[in-house]
Amino acid sequence: MAILEIKKAGDPVLKEVCQPVEGHINKKMRQLLDDMAETMYQADGVGLAAPQVGIPLRIVVIDCMDDHGLLELINPRITFREGTATDTEGCLSVPDIYGEVERSAVVKAEYLNRFGKKQHITAKGLLARCIQHELDHLEGQLFIDIAQSLRRKEKA
Numbered sequence: 001m002a003i004l005e006i007k008k009a010g011d012p013v014l015k016e017v018c019q020p021v022e023g024h025i026n027k028k029m030r031q032l033l034d035d036m037a038e039t040m041y042q043a044d045g046v047g048l049a050a051p052q053v054g055i056p057l058r059i060v061v062i063d064c065m066d067d068h069g070l071l072e073l074i075n076p077r078i079t080f081r082e083g084t085a086t087d088t089e090g091c092l093s094v095p096d097i098y099g100e101v102e103r104s105a106v107v108k109a110e111y112l113n114r115f116g117k118k119q120h121i122t123a124k125g126l127l128a129r130c131i132q133h134e135l136d137h138l139e140g141q142l143f144i145d146i147a148q149s150l151r152r153k154e155k156a
């Protein structure tokens with residue numbers, strides 16, 4: 001396992017539309033998932049997308065500290081949305097900035113797990129928000145691009 005460097009806003013990799021993972025999910029890909037999770041936990045984040053560590057592939061890790069635990073999403077796709085909800089978001093690639101973002105309240109998504117098996121998830125609340133935030137990263141979109149308002153974290 002290794003801690004990876006988190007790319008910050010302004011890095012062109014964060015603007016890329018990421019490529020799907022093709023074919024067999026190999027050892028190198030599972031190593032990347034492990035490293036991304038370790039990097040997310042070390043940074044106290046609840047989600048991390050591969051472009052945030054400089055790799056423009058459709059891979060996301062999420063852990064909202066709920067019953068789902070660590071989620072590893074390969075080639076994720078939202079298949080259903082319902083309602084809207086607005087709440088505060090931040091991002092490991094945009095340190096010290098927070099903003100209000102409107103998202104779908106409930107989403108269903110499908111993705112491949114680390115063994116290449118198709119999975120389905122239904123999410124609401126923080127997890128729904130997190131899935132939408134991370135999937136936006138795969139399209140080269142940051143929350144600051146769509147936030148209704150932004151503010152800088154008060155210095156302690």
Ligand code: NI
Pocket residue numbers: 090091092093133134137
């Ligand atoms: Ni983010």
